[in-house]
Amino acid sequence: MTIAAVHQVVPSLRPHDAVGAHTLRLRDLLRSTGLRSTIFSDDVDPALVAEAQPIAALPPPDRHGTAIVYQCSIGNEVVDLLLERPEPLVVNYHNLTPVAQLLRWAPDMAHLVGWGRSQLAQLATRSVLGIGDSEYNTSELRACGFTAAATAPILLADATFAGAPVRDRTTDWLFVGRIVPNKAQHDVLLAFAWHLAHHDPSARLRLVGSVAAPRYHDALLALIDRLDLGGSVVFEQALDEGALAAAYATAGVFVCLSDHEGFCIPILEALAHDLPVVAHAAAAVPETLGGAGLLLDTKDPVLVATAAQRVLHDATLRTLLVARGRERLDRFRPEPVAQQHLAALRSALPLAR
Amino acid sequence: MPEDPSGPDPWRVTLDLRDEVERAAARDHDLAALLRREQRRFGTGGDDVPALLDEVDRRAIVDVEAPVDSSRPVVPQLKMAVRKANAFLSRHLAQQVTVLAQVLATSVRRLDERVRGLEEATEVDPSLLPEVRHARRFEPELSTLERETAGIRRDVRSADELRTLPGDDAALLVLDSFLDPLSPTACRQAVVAGLAGVRPGGLLAIAASTPGGWIDTAGAVLLDLAPGRPWHEATFAHVALQAGATHVATHQRDGSQLVVLRR
Numbered sequence: 001m002t003i004a005a006v007h008q009v010v011p012s013l014r015p016h017d018a019v020g021a022h023t024l025r026l027r028d029l030l031r032s033t034g035l036r037s038t039i040f041s042d043d044v045d046p047a048l049v050a051e052a053q054p055i056a057a058l059p060p061p062d063r064h065g066t067a068i069v070y071q072c073s074i075g076n077e078v079v080d081l082l083l084e085r086p087e088p089l090v091v092n093y094h095n096l097t098p099v100a101q102l103l104r105w106a107p108d109m110a111h112l113v114g115w116g117r118s119q120l121a122q123l124a125t126r127s128v129l130g131i132g133d134s135e136y137n138t139s140e141l142r143a144c145g146f147t148a149a150a151t152a153p154i155l156l157a158d159a160t161f162a163g164a165p166v167r168d169r170t171t172d173w174l175f176v177g178r179i180v181p182n183k184a185q186h187d188v189l190l191a192f193a194w195h196l197a198h199h200d201p202s203a204r205l206r207l208v209g210s211v212a213a214p215r216y217h218d219a220l221l222a223l224i225d226r227l228d229l230g231g232s233v234v235f236e237q238a239l240d241e242g243a244l245a246a247a248y249a250t251a252g253v254f255v256c257l258s259d260h261e262g263f264c265i266p267i268l269e270a271l272a273h274d275l276p277v278v279a280h281a282a283a284a285v286p287e288t289l290g291g292a293g294l295l296l297d298t299k300d301p302v303l304v305a306t307a308a309q310r311v312l313h314d315a316t317l318r319t320l321l322v323a324r325g326r327e328r329l330d331r332f333r334p335e336p337v338a339q340q341h342l343a344a345l346r347s348a349l350p351l352a353r
Numbered sequence: 354m355p356e357d358p359s360g361p362d363p364w365r366v367t368l369d370l371r372d373e374v375e376r377a378a379a380r381d382h383d384l385a386a387l388l389r390r391e392q393r394r395f396g397t398g399g400d401d402v403p404a405l406l407d408e409v410d411r412r413a414i415v416d417v418e419a420p421v422d423s424s425r426p427v428v429p430q431l432k433m434a435v436r437k438a439n440a441f442l443s444r445h446l447a448q449q450v451t452v453l454a455q456v457l458a459t460s461v462r463r464l465d466e467r468v469r470g471l472e473e474a475t476e477v478d479p480s481l482l483p484e485v486r487h488a489r490r491f492e493p494e495l496s497t498l499e500r501e502t503a504g505i506r507r508d509v510r511s512a513d514e515l516r517t518l519p520g521d522d523a524a525l526l527v528l529d530s531f532l533d534p535l536s537p538t539a540c541r542q543a544v545v546a547g548l549a550g551v552r553p554g555g556l557l558a559i560a561a562s563t564p565g566g567w568i569d570t571a572g573a574v575l576l577d578l579a580p581g582r583p584w585h586e587a588t589f590a591h592v593a594l595q596a597g598a599t600h601v602a603t604h605q606r607d608g609s610q611l612v613v614l615r616r
Contacts, residue, residue, distance in 0.1 A: 042425070054425065104405075107412070186395040190388045197384055198377065223391065294363050300519050301388040302378045306370050317366060324363075 002352040003088070005036035005066040006345065007059075011076035012043035013052050018154060018265050019073050019094050022133075024051060025155035026069070026092070029338050035351065042078070061086050067349050070123070072096075073262075075115025079123065088128045088349055091146070094154070095137045095262025095284070096120070101182040106213035109180070120144045129348035131341070133263050136284035150344035153337050154263055159241075161272050161329055166249050171312050173205045174251035174275070176244070176266040177258065178212040179235075184299070185220055187257040187280075191304035193227045199309045205229075208236045208247060248273035252312045256285065257299050264288050268332055271325035276311045276318055278304065290331075292324040375505065378519060389517035402465050406458055413454030417443035475580040477534045483570045486510075487560035487609040488529040494604050494611055498556055499525050507550070515543060518550040526551050527558045533567060534579035544589065544614075545596050551616045556601065559589060559612040566608020586612050 008027060014020045023039055030037035039052040055078055059066065063086040070082055073094040082089060096117050102110035124130070124145035132138030133154040141149045173192055177183040185207055192205045211217045224233055239247065248254075254270035256279040267288050270277050277293030279285050286295055294307045311317060330336075345351060378385040417440070421432035436443075488495065488508065499506050504524025509515050511531050518526075528547050532540050547557045562570065562583040571579070584592075590600035593614040601613040 044424075181395075187392065190392055193388060194384065198381065219395070223395075226391070291363060294367055296367060298520065299392070300374065301392065302385055302519070303370060303374045306374050306377060307367065310366065310370065317363075321363065 001064040002350045003035075003065060003067050004352045005038075005059075005062075006030050006069060006349070006351070007037060007066065008039045008069045008071060009055065009058075009078055009082060010039060010041045010052075010071040011074055011078060012045075013039060013041045013048050014045045015047050018263075019071055020045075020048070021157070022092075022094075022154045023071050024048075025157070025334075026341065027051075029155065029341065033342065033351070055081065058085075063087060067128075067345075069345075072116065072120065072123070075112045075117075075119055079119040083122060083126050089123070089126050090129045090131060090345065090348065091120070091123050091127050091141070092131045092133070093120070093137050093141050093262075094133055095140065095260075097180075097182045097260050101259055102180070102213070105181040105216035105219065109213065117144075129344065131344050134284040134287050136287055137262050148348055150340075150347060152340035152344050153332050154265065155337055155341070156265065156268065156332060156334060158334055160265075160269060161333060166274055168250065169252050170250050171200055171203050171252040172250065173203065173253055173255050173308060174208070174247055174270075175206075175255055175257075176208040176247070176269070177256075178209045179207070179217045179220070180213045181216045182258060182260040183209070184257045184259050184280075186223055187299045187301070187304070188255050189220065189223055189227065189229065189233065190301040191255065191257070191299075191308070192233070193229055194301045194305035195308060196229065196232055199305065203232065205233045206236060206247060206251065207233065208239055208244065210237050244269075245273070248275050251275055253278060253308045254293075255304065255308055256280065257304065258282060258285065261285050261288070267293070268329060271329050274322045274325065276321040276325070278307045278311055280304075290324070290328045292328040293321060374519070382514075385519075386514060386517045389519070390513075393517075406462050406465065409454065409458040409461070413451055413458055415447040415450050415454075417447045475536045475539065477575070477579055481572065481575040481578075482534065483572065483575075485562070485570060485609070486530055487562065487611070488527055488558075490606050490609045491558075491560060491604055491611040495525070495527060495558060498558060498613065502556055504552070504555065509547070509550075512539070512543060515546050515550070518546075521550050522552050523550055524552060524555045525558065526555070527560060529560045532559060533562045533571075533583045534575060534581060536580035540581060540584065541592055544592050548593070548596055548598050548614065548616050553616055555616050557598070557614045557616065559610075559614070561610055561612070563605055563608055563610045566610075569608055583610075586610060589614065 008023055010023045013023060027037045027039055040055050040058050041052045042055050044052045067088040067090060068082060069090045069092055071092050096113040099110045099114045102113060121144050127146060128148060130141035130146035130149040132141050132149065132151050135151050138149050138151045175188050179185060196203055224230055248270055254275050254277045256267060256277065260283045262284050264285055267277055271292055277289060279289055279293055279295055280299050281295045281297050289295060294311060296303060296307060419436055421429045421436060423429050502524035505522055506525040507523045508527045508529055510529050526547055528543060532543055535543065551557050564583050564585055567583045586603040589612045593600050598614045598616050601615050604611040
């Protein structure tokens with residue numbers, strides 16, 4: 001008996017969301033091999049309603065001809081349903097932020113990821129395979145009890161690798177990521193305060209990302225006041241693709257001090273725009289960045305600012321990092337990553353194609 | 354492609370930045386210390402107790418009005434019906450949880466006030482402190498230790514500086530003069546924190562008054578009101594042993610002492 005349909009279940013499907021975009025691309029990939037594949041979700045952005053069906057529309061249970069891929073990045077009640085269904089289940093794991101990193105500033109979100117972690121352990125007992133989008137994530141799957149686990153990076157669009165034409169580089173610092181405590185924008189602000197005081201009083205920091213933890217955002221604004229950084233820091237919540245590409249193309253350095261990243265697409269976007277990266281070596285960041293940036297083992301503000309200053313003004317180092325960045329990107333291009341996903345699925349499922 | 358992809362190893366560059374960072378932080382210690390304090394403040398636990406208690410107060414009020422929105426038809430009405438049917442039970446539970454949370458928050462707030470009172474009682478008026486830098490009197494000995502340990506030397510002149518050490522990699526850490534009036538508990542904590550700031554095998558050098566020298570220099574008001582007084586070298590050795598370190602040597606000169614401990 002072979003499997004002719006691989007459907008996906010995702011807690012929410014939204015545009016401009018890494019997991020949502022990955023889910024759509026995986027659906028297209030599965031269909032391109034001749035498999036039937038539909039996305040099911042009860043929380044779909046109006047712009048994507050044509051791309052998904054509600055959970056209630058899942059086909060009748062089919063143990064032999066169908067498999068289900070669950071896109072896991074948060075706790076969700078749909079897991080209860082999946083645990084009861086008989087189809088072979090694959091968990092595509094995009095990581096859950098450690099509860100402790102959210103508890104103080106975003107307790108509601110902390111509850112959801114805590115719930116997700118307990119669900120992950122339940123899913124381990126029912127799944128034929130776990131796919132982590134980084135080795136870091138895959139090691140968490142194994143620690144959770146997944147006996148079969150593989151790594152396949154998140155599926156990115158070709159456009160991610162095109163990069164906008166580089167314009168006149170500024171000396172701006174840039175970070176792209178939702179405003180949540182685990183992304184540690186506060187550490188970027190602290191390092192930038194040193195940079196402003198000791199390296200470049202006219203420098204600018206752009207923090208691009210939607211506010212997912214309002215209390216943390218408020219605390220960042222208060223910190224900006226205390227450090228008197230007001231005129232030099234810009235928050236930008238919603239940039240369209242063109243504006244985001246322009247931000248990468250004109251910035252001088254990308255500074256990522258996240259305490260936790262399961263993958264970190266913005267690092268790859270920075271590399272695609274020949275933008276050198278200074279990053280804190282936490283979670284999956286070293287794996288994604290490889291040797292293509294300056295990786296710091298502490299987030300001491302003076303060290304971060306000194307590293308960013310070096311990257312901004314050492315032409316030899318910039319050239320090296322840009323070249324390494326381009327090499328690094330090859331590892332994440334759509335075609336080889338698509339083959340990794342198919343190979344992982346075939347290792348656990350008797351796919352028809 | 355760039356013309357010359359060869360160049361310095363990024364990892365090597367990162368290591369090389371360390372010395373530059375040390376020098377830079379020393380040039381503007383106040384800003385470096387401020388930024389490191391802010392960094393601690395943003396930690397997952399945070400040390401802003403009143404703000405945390407305000408948050409506990411805010412969240413102690415349990416909201417039983419569960420949202421009923423849904424993008425699917427009929428579901429909001431269904432949710433509303435369930436909410437109404439359970440309202441009496443939800444409110445009963447919520448009232449009890451709210452009362453319990455507020456009692457707990459009030460208890461913690463009172464404990465916090467007591468702790469603050471104790472902390473204020475053990476603070477020393479800085480204007481009363483004698484302007485003595487004991488470490489200066491032992492610079493020859495310290496230079497010798499610095500050469501022997503061949504690594505990073507850090508000089509710490511306040512408890513605040515000690516709390517914001519940039520790392521635990523010092524080969525020689527000097528605690529200079531601020532231990533004299535501390536309470537025994539604060540002094541013990543400072544020694545332990547100092548040892549934690551030293552790499553394994555590194556040295557912690559404590560420059561302080563001798564108990565006899567303190568009587569000569571402190572002045573009557575400080576002698577009477579300070580929560581503590583300088584320790585004998587035997588006391589430092591005792592505390593070092595408890596912390597897993599060893600007492601290496603003590604030098605004494607003109608009412609000052611330099612007690613050297615090895616981690």
